[in-house]
Amino acid sequence: MKIYFSGSIRGGRDDAKLYADIIEHIKQYGEVLTEHIGQMDLQENEITDRQIHDQDLNWLIESDIIIAEVTVPSLGVGYELGRGVEMKKPTYCFHRTPQTSAMVSGCPEIKTYHYESLDEIKVLIDQIFQ
Numbered sequence: 001m002k003i004y005f006s007g008s009i010r011g012g013r014d015d016a017k018l019y020a021d022i023i024e025h026i027k028q029y030g031e032v033l034t035e036h037i038g039q040m041d042l043q044e045n046e047i048t049d050r051q052i053h054d055q056d057l058n059w060l061i062e063s064d065i066i067i068a069e070v071t072v073p074s075l076g077v078g079y080e081l082g083r084g085v086e087m088k089k090p091t092y093c094f095h096r097t098p099q100t101s102a103m104v105s106g107c108p109e110i111k112t113y114h115y116e117s118l119d120e121i122k123v124l125i126d127q128i129f130q
């Protein structure tokens with residue numbers, strides 16, 4: 001099982017530690033192709049935007065499932081979700097805010113969950129993989 005985890009980078013890194021904790025949890029279910037999203041000291045200087053885009057799109061194509069944490073709004077995450085839905089990938093979104101974008105929560109192909117804590121998202125993720 002190849003898992004594409006999506007989370008904000010240039011949109012803001014407030015949840016980077018949470019992404020790392022979620023990635024650590026989902027690793028028991030397969031290979032997380034985008035483990036770098038949880039890196040606290042993420043450096044993107046040595047790679048061009050074109051390389052980032054093409055690499056991530058290839059991982060998206062390769063993936064069996066998309067899991068996105070969308071609490072911190074990110075253009076890149078929204079773009080990945082749209083491309084993933086077009087590729088008919090099973091897509092799951094999680095947010096702690098009262099609402100997220102209607103283009104995400106209103107999309108019938110995306111399963112969107114509100115949660116409050118790391119423990120709660122772990123249970124929801126376990127349910128998805130079981």
Ligand SMILES: O=c1[nH]c(=O)n([C@H]2C[C@H](O)[C@@H](COP(=O)(O)O)O2)cc1CO
Nearest residue numbers: 006007008009010011044074075076077
């Ligand atoms: O350096 C990067 N590496 C990378 O993999 N991404 C991808 C993965 C994330 O799910 C998403 C984050 O988009 P943004 O940077 O617009 O918040 O884009 C985005 C960047 C920077 O835009």
